[in-house]
Amino acid sequence: MPGLVFLVLCLLCSGDVAVSHDELKNVAYGKYAFQSSECGVPGYSGSKAVNGLFTDLAHSGAEKTPFLVIDLGKNYVIQEIEVFARKRWERIAMWCTVDTVGRYVKIQITSGVSNVLTPAEVLVWGHL
Incomplete structure (x- = not known):
C-alpha cells in the first residue's frame, strides 16, 4: 500500500498508563x-x-485522497492500530x-493522483 498514511485523530492526555497485552481488546470491532x-459495486x-x-x-472509489473513519x-x-491489506x-x-x-481513527492515502483504499480489516488495540 504505497503512500498509505495513518492519521489518528485523538485527544492527548497526561499521566502514566501501564497496560499488559492481556487487558487490550480490539475496540474497533463492530463499530x-x-x-x-x-x-461502484454494492457490498x-x-x-x-x-x-x-x-x-x-x-x-x-478512485479518488485523490480516499479515507476510512472509525467511530469507536x-x-x-x-x-496499536493494525491495517490488513486485501492482498497477501x-x-x-x-x-x-x-x-x-x-474516539475516532482515520486512515487516509495522502499522495498520488488516483487511489483506492481497500483494507480487509482494521484492528484498534486499546482499553477504557
Missing part, C-alpha cells in the same frame, strides 16, 4: 465506520473493515505513544 466514497462499505472477517474488504463510540486509550495479508502496524486517547 461504525464510513469511507470518503464507495466503489464494500466501511463497515467491512471492522467486522472481524479477513475474507472481505472495504473498498473506496467513546474515548479509549489506544496502544500484508499488515501495517502503528504503535501509539503512551496516553494516546481518542
